[in-house]
Amino acid sequence: MDAKAKQPPKALFGVTGLDEVLSGGLARNRLYLLEGTPGSGKTTLAVQFLLEGASGSEKGLYITLSETEQELREAAASHGWSISDKIDIFELLPPENLLDEKQQQSLLYSSDLELGETTTRIFETMERVKPARVVLDSLSEIRLLAQNSLRYRRQILALKHYFAQRDVTVLLLDDMTAEILDKTVHSVAHCVIRLEEIAPDYGAERRRLRVLKYRGQAFRGGYHDFIIQTGGVQVFPRLVASEYRARTKSQVLSTDIAELDKLMGGGVDSGSSTLIIGPAGTGKSLMVLQFVTAAVKRGEHAALFIFDEELGLLFSRSKAMGIDLESMRDGGKLHIVQVDAAEISPGEFAHKVRGVVEKENIRTVVIDSLNGYQNAMPQEQYLILHMHELLQYLNRVGAATFLTVAQHGMVGEMKSPVDVTYLADTVILLRYFEAFGQVRRAISMLKKRTGSHENTIREFTIGQTGITVGPVLEKFQGILRGVPQHIGGNAPKTQE
Numbered sequence: 001m002d003a004k005a006k007q008p009p010k011a012l013f014g015v016t017g018l019d020e021v022l023s024g025g026l027a028r029n030r031l032y033l034l035e036g037t038p039g040s041g042k043t044t045l046a047v048q049f050l051l052e053g054a055s056g057s058e059k060g061l062y063i064t065l066s067e068t069e070q071e072l073r074e075a076a077a078s079h080g081w082s083i084s085d086k087i088d089i090f091e092l093l094p095p096e097n098l099l100d101e102k103q104q105q106s107l108l109y110s111s112d113l114e115l116g117e118t119t120t121r122i123f124e125t126m127e128r129v130k131p132a133r134v135v136l137d138s139l140s141e142i143r144l145l146a147q148n149s150l151r152y153r154r155q156i157l158a159l160k161h162y163f164a165q166r167d168v169t170v171l172l173l174d175d176m177t178a179e180i181l182d183k184t185v186h187s188v189a190h191c192v193i194r195l196e197e198i199a200p201d202y203g204a205e206r207r208r209l210r211v212l213k214y215r216g217q218a219f220r221g222g223y224h225d226f227i228i229q230t231g232g233v234q235v236f237p238r239l240v241a242s243e244y245r246a247r248t249k250s251q252v253l254s255t256d257i258a259e260l261d262k263l264m265g266g267g268v269d270s271g272s273s274t275l276i277i278g279p280a281g282t283g284k285s286l287m288v289l290q291f292v293t294a295a296v297k298r299g300e301h302a303a304l305f306i307f308d309e310e311l312g313l314l315f316s317r318s319k320a321m322g323i324d325l326e327s328m329r330d331g332g333k334l335h336i337v338q339v340d341a342a343e344i345s346p347g348e349f350a351h352k353v354r355g356v357v358e359k360e361n362i363r364t365v366v367i368d369s370l371n372g373y374q375n376a377m378p379q380e381q382y383l384i385l386h387m388h389e390l391l392q393y394l395n396r397v398g399a400a401t402f403l404t405v406a407q408h409g410m411v412g413e414m415k416s417p418v419d420v421t422y423l424a425d426t427v428i429l430l431r432y433f434e435a436f437g438q439v440r441r442a443i444s445m446l447k448k449r450t451g452s453h454e455n456t457i458r459e460f461t462i463g464q465t466g467i468t469v470g471p472v473l474e475k476f477q478g479i480l481r482g483v484p485q486h487i488g489g490n491a492p493k494t495q496e
Helices: 042-055 069-078 110-129 139-146 149-164 184-188 258-263 284-297 311-320 325-330 346-360 370-375 380-396
Strands: 031-036 060-064 087-091 133-137 169-174 191-198 206-214 224-229 232-236 273-279 302-306 334-338 364-368 400-407 426-435 438-448 457-463 466-472
Touching (some): 031 042, 031 184, 042 169, 060 069, 060 110, 110 149, 273 284, 284 302, 284 400, 284 466, 370 380, 370 400, 380 400
Parallel strands (some): 133 169, 302 334, 364 400
Antiparallel strands (some): 426 438
């Protein structure tokens, strides 16, 4: 018989996303370490672990040396959980005589008595309850009672040996409050999961976790963002684009503007990413809305992730241009999400995009803008890596992705807050230029990986009917610098 067939099914953690990170959950009858600073979410995860077992008729035991039973029940109630009849809570507090100075022993260290009594009471409770899942909260108290690393290690090994003989899956919690980082349990535990809480200079706290080790088991490495909300913890596994099979067939999609199609070499290719860059007010958002409108007309579904603009203002402004986003949304053709950069992590955002694309069969995705997305990054040096994985994933599932980046400045030399031009398959450049006493707009293509395109510069205008792309500006030089020279012919007429 195959060795894998003999192994019992894994114990699900019961936390959305975490079982995916752990490749299906925890191997049964092993000892695990869940560590993190106070407030990182250890207790919530531990209770979810026991509740998941209870849903499968597995007895759960929560042994607490730090929190009271009432505190645990109140914390569970805040998430809407009723644990009275599902989980046994054993509140392991020092007996009153150990707190009375008159009753303390003088010939033996009180820590010797407390550690021995603590271990005995744990074993007695185990024999009485006979659980299948156990949480021990927390190791800090046992470390203090042991007083030195040798006794502490021996105590942990004794607990591991005891649990191993009784076929239980054990989760040890450690709040990492020791002055010196003690990795004693790291070598003993079958798997180590570390929780971290990061406080950015502005916005909500960010939480992430990482699996440090998992013996004999593949897992998804790296950091994974997670949140604590009413109902428990939700983990957002790190997106790995290479796990998705690339679609080989690509279609050229029209923009519904003939001159724009000519400039782009026929239109936009499915399974590719398009970056639209330019200073504020040049029409980047309106340009991507044109792509959304064209997709909806083709009968496709589109998704719009807005970082910079309030939805009510976007609806009214686009409707004045002849684009009724609200009716598209109400008709189920457009999925619109307003993203608060101060309240979301990159991992959560990627999870939202992935969920929409897979559940609603989205084939056009707009992110407006990368400036707002960058603000959601607590460590902006990793923005490129996040965007690379997200764009590669969208390309592989056959979605056409459109992104905008606002450049600093109005005319002349422009600077981008983040350079992702090399990540995008197509780059469209929008520019202001001054000619004959008027401020005009120009559009050009900088690159297109999937085919040929015009190398020209065209003027475009924004009117009541939306975007109008005009003829090639053949009589000008220096348009991209913002101060062009007219080299012949009559002045061009203003387009309506």
